[in-house]
Amino acid sequence: MVEDAPVALEARHLTKRFGHLYANHDVSIQVRRGEILGLLGENGAGKSTLVKMLFGLYQPDEGEILINDEIVHLRDSGDAIRRGVGMVHQHFQLVPVFTVAENIMLGDESTRAGLLDEGAAALRIRELATRFGLQVDPSALVEDLPVGTQQRVEILKTLYRRADILILDEPTAVLTPTETDELLKVLRELAEQGAAIVFITHKLREAIAACDTITVLRAGQVVGTTTPQETDRAGLANMMVGRSVVLQVDKGEAHPADVVLDVAGLEVDDDRGHRAVAGLDLDVRAGEIVGVAGVEGNGQRELVEAIAGMRKTHGGSIRFKGQRLDGQRAHAVNRMGVSHIPEDREKHGFIGMYSVASNFVLERFDEPPYARGVVRDFGAVEAHAAEMVERFDVRPRNIDRPMESLSGGNKQKVIVARELTQDAELVIAAQPTRGVDVGSIEFIHRQLVEQRDRGVAVLLVSAELDEILALSDRVAVIYEGRIQAVMPVAEATRERIGLLMAGDQA
């Protein structure tokens, strides 16, 4: 197929250090014209660092980058763009208050008599959009657009600059299965027109479905390069983690008891005043895990925040063991017996500059034994923390270190430890393993199952369908602020869930 095509982009023995840490060590990859290369690896494997070097955002400490067989020194992203490299970032680099046209032409503006010519840009955008099936309205404000459309804008940004080497960083994280299929079709079309594409993902399924070649990274190094024909998901997982782990959780039967959480007709607005949760019904029983599947942006965040007491509701009710939760603030909800592993741990989960020890008692700092009256008892705080880091295997064990010095996985372990030891009767886990290394993922999953087995009601919200299917006893699908369907996990096939996530009734 593409074996004879010229090599468009090549990395030779790239190494990048941050302090004493090797983010990339002796990494070599190559992409030919017309080829889609998958870069696979778990969180923290070094994929992002690698492509940032290919895009000029970082400079390698050792090694070379070749574009069209020519050694290049990319001092900044401008250099990379001029050489035809385009990057679609995982976290969109779009200015929310600008229009689509302004975002696309930024840095490469069309002008007429010294002034901006938005009309000319809009024309060109429409041409590209039609050619590649990426419909957008150039005069729309980016912040008003749904996530899927925003991604199209990101892609158009690269095409506008005549990029023929495209790097996409985890592009499907925010797409429904249907949108993902559409994206893969667009990529295949681009490849056939001669583009070279680098596709970063941590999803084994996608790598096999989308890519011609797959290179696996682990701990900053290349483990191997293979093709979908030569391997399978298990094989790839093996390469990614060094052992055979496909997301499987050992759990026995669930024995659900009474309803603990009862959400009825819930209405919640998002930050911009739009109705994000629109008449949502859901219940969770003691001793079961209910997983809410759905593409991000369909109201999950607002749902979780409303239940946890972090967001006002505008209608409907939330009942916990019969008592109303809506209208209570986060702290009160917590005291009533609800624990919450927040989706955005950096923002809601901990205080970076405080010690690990302090963070273990974040919600209980003013209660005995951690405080007597107004005065805090640091001895008690430290004793508690020491016990927790042992039990939950938080590394390093030093509880005096500032929380921000811990790795993502260990930060999450601290939060999980804190939340799961509060004798709660309802645990809400929102994206509990995002950005976490595989070892910690397994650990956290085991903890959640253990809670369930002790009779706790667990509400799991995750964008990772694999995680939902592995952990849940019942699966609910959320779309546009409503639950489309709830079913026992045995009936939850990927196809059915995929359709429901996209709004189809199945």
Add this chain to the structure above:
Amino acid sequence: MSASPQRKKIVLALAPVVAVIIVAYLFYFFNSEVKTGAVLNGTFRDSTPLVLAALCGLLGERTGIVNIGIEGQLLMSAFTGFYVAAATGSIWTGVLAGALSGALLGVFLALCAVTWKIDQIIAGTVINIFVAGLTSFLYAQGKTLTGSLPQIEIPLLRDIPLIGRAVFENTPIAYLAIILVVVLHVGLFHTRWGLRSRAVGEHPNAADSLGINVGLKRYVNTALAGGLAGLGGAFLSLEAVGTFERGMSAQRGFTALAIMIFGRWKPFLAWAGALFFAFTSALARQLQFDQVIDVPPQFINILPYVLVIVVLALFAGRVRPPAAAGKPFVRE
């Protein structure tokens, strides 16, 4: 890009200007032309340093740098402008020196904010304290200027009743300020430079990923902004007062920040805000002078400050500053 909620906002913000015009004409109706003329003269004159300072603030913030040090820039340029003019005998050299000193302080602010990544509020405060100390230290009493900048009259337009003489018989920097409002508006919203500058202030990572040099943009724009404040300060000592007094900036730098917020970081609205503020203090002064109201002078003095607080209390929570203003840029 305008939708009707936008239109509504603009109308709401322009309401005070309209109110001012109505009140001005009512005042004229009930009072002599001389008094009204005095108020309007005062309005346009006082608005000049305010609008220049507000433009300084908004240009910097649109690019991501919060400038609390405008007060220091005004004072420093008032000082430099005056003493250079006195030393060289040329007012224009003084104006130039004033603008340059403002620009230099702008570069210093950028150095603190961009390179050393010091908290920008603290950096601005340091500038204010430093300039206050330095100008007091170097102050030499009793110096005066010979001559001042000439007034320029625009024929025909100056014959418009009431506002004609106030607006169109003015000093060069005052005219320059109005021109700069237009220039900055066109620049920010209709040129490449403006689009990139605003991107740097809203989402520097996005700008960076497209090859725009965020740090350089911030340095250059903060320097330019400083030049604007520098013109405002030069106006104070060279045109308005004719001498340098310690502390003569009189918190205008902070008032300008309130005007900038009130004007939603847009040049024309900031100009409206500057006119509004200047009008209220000119009116109060006139009423005091006429002894229409008999209160101790301190209560008249505090009116502009009270007005700032009221404006902030009403508007500050409802506006959206440039998203990245005040945050040091670190590539993600």
Add this chain to the structure above:
Amino acid sequence: MRLNQRAENVVLPIGAVVLALLIGAVMIRLNGSNPLTAYTALLDGALGSKDDLATTLSRATPLIFTGLAVIVALKAGLFNIGAQGQLLLGATFAAWIGYDLTSLPSALHVPFAVLVGGVLGLLPAALAGFLKAYRGAHEVITTIMLNAILVNITEYLVGARGPFHDPDAGAQSRTPLIQPSAEIPDVFGLPMGFFVGVVVAVIIGFLVSRTTVGFRITTVGHNKPAAEYAGISAKRITVLAMALSGFLAGVGGAIETQGGLENRYVAGFNAGLGFDGITVALLARVQPLLAVPAALLLGIMRAGQSTMSFRADVPQEIIDVILAIILLLVCAPIVVRWIMRVRGPKDAVEQIQITSGWGGT
């Protein structure tokens, strides 16, 4: 050489001061005077005799309080730049209570006047805190405006047409002398107010680091959403921190009136103290206990500056410039570290960052 956080808190400010003095020396030399004469005169004027020491401590005392005021607000992520105005208001009303209440025993009169001073300092600061928390008005602008307003109001209150004016004063703006029962006495010839300041610094230090209230304040200062999550109302803490900050400034003003040399309130006596409070707070690396040595340092410079000016023929304002340079260097640890060739702790809390922006909290 690598320093840990504690060591840095001491070494960096000292380094900043030394560097600033060196730069000041250059400026003095350029002005035509001898730096050594100047600095010796400075120290002599501040510490030469017991009386001088008393004056120095007296100068330092309000700086401890305004320094603590700024520190407490900074801990909550707020910049109370208008502490001076709050101090003036407190001083004025303390003077009023001081002269207007007769036949009150000293044991009641002194604390009552101080309390009134504190409350009056608290009010404008709490207003600024409220406007910040509930209306999104940035406290830097509001406290500066309040500062200007309070300077005018206090001037009026003790001016010729004002209610607190001293009938024997003619055109001068001042209050009558306070009753002897309201005076804060000296201790061994040294102003007691200073020692009160030390005690208050210790109390504030304890409050901030060891109590639940302090935890709430510092948590809001670090991360508002996480604070909400921990059950802390960021809005209420904002108002509380500003109120406490203003209270400290007001108390400082009261002590200055009651324990100072004048025993009355005179308009214009305290110009510039407010900004000095900021310098003290930052020189103390926002640590309450370090506010005392920082205030002492500034007290020495302020007390000695007229002697220096007289003997070495240097304008007094050179001290303002030196203080500004100290402030700059203290805020740019990078610069001082680079000049001194030391490296900071590995997990360095790099800069003081005031987290809030303009629109809303």
